[in-house]
Amino acid sequence: MENKKELRTWLNKMELDHPLVIAGPCSAETEDQLLNIAHQLKDSDATVLRAGIWKPRTRPGNFEGVGALGLKWLQRAKEETGMKTTTEVANANHVDLAMEHDVDILWIGARTTVSPFIVQEIAEALRGTDKPVLIKNPVNPDLSLWLGAVERMYKADIPNLGVIHRGFSTYEKTRYRNNPEWQIPIDLQNRFPDLPLILDPSHIAGKRDIIFDLCQTALDLNFDGLMVETHHDPENAWSDAAQQITPDSLKQMTIDLRIRKQEGDEVEFRNRLSTQRTQIDVLDHKLIELLGKRMKISDEIGRLKRENNVAILQSRRWNEILGKMILEGEDHNLSEEFVLRIYKAIHQESINHQKKVVNEV
Template sequence: MGTTLEVKSLDNWINTKSKPLIIGGPCSAENKEQLMATGRAIAKSNKVDVFRAGIWKPRTRPDAFEGVGEEGLKWLLELKKETGLKTTVEVATPEHINSALKYEVDILWIGARTTVNPFSVQTLADSLKGVDIPVMVKNPLHPDLKLWIGALERINNAGITKLAAIHRGFYTYDNKPFRNLPMWEIPIELKRIIPSLPVICDPSHISGRRDLLASVAQKAMDLSMDGLMIESHINPSIAITDAEQQVTPDSLSKLLSKLIIRKEFGSAEFENLLEKLRFEMDQIDHDLISLLNKRNDKTRLIGEYKKENAITVLQIGRLRKMMEERLEFANNLNLDKTYISKLLQLLHKESIRIQTNIMQE
């Protein structure tokens, strides 16, 4: 899958205090006192570039707190004028966009519950035509890279070139210990497909709890993510929404101070050695692919032999024995069991596909 977006780098649409871009603020704007106190404390830390606050909250149940609405935008504008912090809010309807623009919000973001619906995204894209404002698009709730890219394309096609993606993790039935599984391979693939697109990580929604925030944020930095969006509340214990994943402004400042920001490139000596190691790894990969091809050749012979003798493709006893033996062998080499198990499942799936095709010839 390939795609081309006309995207400006972060440096072209926001002056960050440092690398990476840091977005912080409460999950929800609950009242003016809470928002102003949180914003002032965050501004005082001098570590946050953009202040976030949920003005409209898309909730699962209709009786849940759904945000203070446009009144909260007035508080955000007041905070912006007082502290100089840029502001960002989630928008889900054209009316939200109009209100945000009216109160001089600097950056808009599209939430996961909206990204999942192409009709909703297109409606927002139509409303953004002719508007020069940065837009960030969160990944959809479930792991669908094409859907995420499609949402980004719709916004970009509307003329928005100040564009970024937000990785907030993905919902599955077994997310432990996370609220939403990071599935880092998906944002990495997004960066591979669209290298110019800034990708910001949202450790708060991935973690769902304060004690995991630092490790998720650090991993995001180690994977060259372009920024972080972390929820912060002046008193998280009484927060109306997502209390467990919010931290105080002071805790946020300490978390950010402890982050290790690594360089993407090193010295000439380092790069030369790295290139040598990568060359050796490339050769190993080529050998692996050649071995996979040989394995498929043997699979075809087995499939033809089974067909000649009217034997079923799937043989559970053989599968169990193969998995047990290979996993034991891998364990003796100190290879990760989950990694090898997934690899073996892929190999077996391909064997089933090849043999099934032979049976149907």
Template sequence: MNTNLDIIPINKWYKGLAEKPVIIAGPCSAETKEQVLQTAVEISKIPQVKIFRAGIWKPRTRPGSFEGVGTIGLKWLAKVKQKTKLLTAVEVATPEHVKICKQNPESVDILWIGARTTANPFSVQELADALKGLDIPVMIKNPINPDLSLWIGAIERVYNSGINKIAAIHRGFSPFEPTKLRNIPKWEIPIDLKLHFPKLDIINDPSHISGIKKYVSEIAQDALDLNMDGLMIETHINPEKALSDAKQQLKPEELAVLLERIKYRLAENKNPEFISNLEQFRYQIDSIDQQIIELLAHRMLVIEDIGAYKADNNVTIFQLKRWKKIISSRLQLAKDNNVDQNFMRKLLQLVHKESIRKQKNVLKLKNASK
């Protein structure tokens, strides 16, 4: 896996994008010329916003939903560029969409690939082939399901087509059970993506994660606190009448308030005193982690001894009564020490899974030696 892609960051795509976080705003869908222009004009009054987004082709989950106005929307985006200083971005889902955008450079500055498309490597490759020879930035949303490899693969396919102005969009993942959010953030996945591609900018989409505007500000703050490189926030001149995703879209004035109230933190602080104090904290963490790993290694040695003892006495690996006792006692211990019980349960399950694997290996070796 190539982690050294020579990706050009957003601040070098166009003039006016030097400052972070990069703020992208606009309606989920371009619905009418008036709606697009009114929204864009109001958004252009917000100094933090540099890019106007609008979907003109909308791949919907079910037929019969509003699927976008199509190519005519590009004419409206050209008007947006004439009336404001905003750059424009649209979603492309097919090679034909790419071709049409190529034929209308006065309308589109940036493309993005949606979550449903990213989930299909065949579709991504078709788009990558259509992008060959173009010099246009492409943003790639995470796939609907929490599969980091799919996201990485989509980025690599686009990069291999000759596009090096690439960013990722984190819009969350479909939940497996009901939650207060439309999509679960699973912050560890975009963080892992950053580890794979250190030069890659990641834009957070709090609108799609939230599902309703009540949580947009909270998710946006979380994203910036985790050093995401920007925000894409759905904004509509009249959200109540929006033809798609009405509940999660903000009014321009609501967006302005959000961007004023949000706390922008430094990615780093070069103050010597701060660095010295931070290093002391990190030293403590490093020392504790070393002890945890050494204790886990010792635990696994004991597990292997237990596995051998069970095998010698013809006893099954999994003991339900013992497992219940471990869960109950450790969760209580976690509670007594102010450790989150959900976290502790997940940790116990991981350790137990590895313990089962170790004991199975011991049993196989015992059986093979007979």
């Protein structure tokens, strides 16, 4: 992607002394609800009011948004509070309606990003606009698909772009609604450091009690902003009630978050060091998670060996693994000694797991 530095211009023009904060309800429900929330947010760090107008739900029968009527409510909220506005667009018709109602920032949702056909249709509808367009990561953990959506927008002469990290769907049960998979936005950030990166902690968390920790991790990783679902009465929200927080909670959170604003060589060093250490923390967490998954498979292998009266140690298989891992380690600048030590420890833990399974009564 050429002229990447142009991508940050729209964010710089906002002249904020803190990361960008986008807040508002998952869904616009009524005019009174949206205006109530907007007025509670106008004196906070949130400078952009978000609200879902069209709500694509995973299964039919749930509240799917009030439709174009809600765009008038957004306009009124903007007039009364001075906040900028943003909403999700999922097709060219949504784009046209949002533009007619002077929505300031448009975002493309995760379900839309997965389809290059729809993304291209939206890009054509937006061609040449100077409004910022934010692209959420696709539902599945595919960096190329995410970047492909960005590139389609850029090729449609849309200079003001950004991306939103909202986590990735998984069939596995985790503490998150959508796994953060931090390494994917880290890779995107390393490749395109001038592409504004915003966190959507609400969709990653799925519940409000871990939103703060997610936001802090994002800021430690040098994210440019946060999009937090905020509702004046979260428990009774018409959609995604469990993951929304109150405006007062948002205000307190932005006070408590550690945000580095100083300048200078020493501070720059500490900031960069903190960012890199957070990246290591993310990778270490992933390593432990992967090792845990590996040992679960070892348990299953132990059960198979017990049922078929097969010895735990299979020397030929073990030597094949070591040989392959040493070669792969060389490709990643890892010494043979290091790979041997790591895999001997993994192998021993695997044997311990299988012994326990084989000897179960």
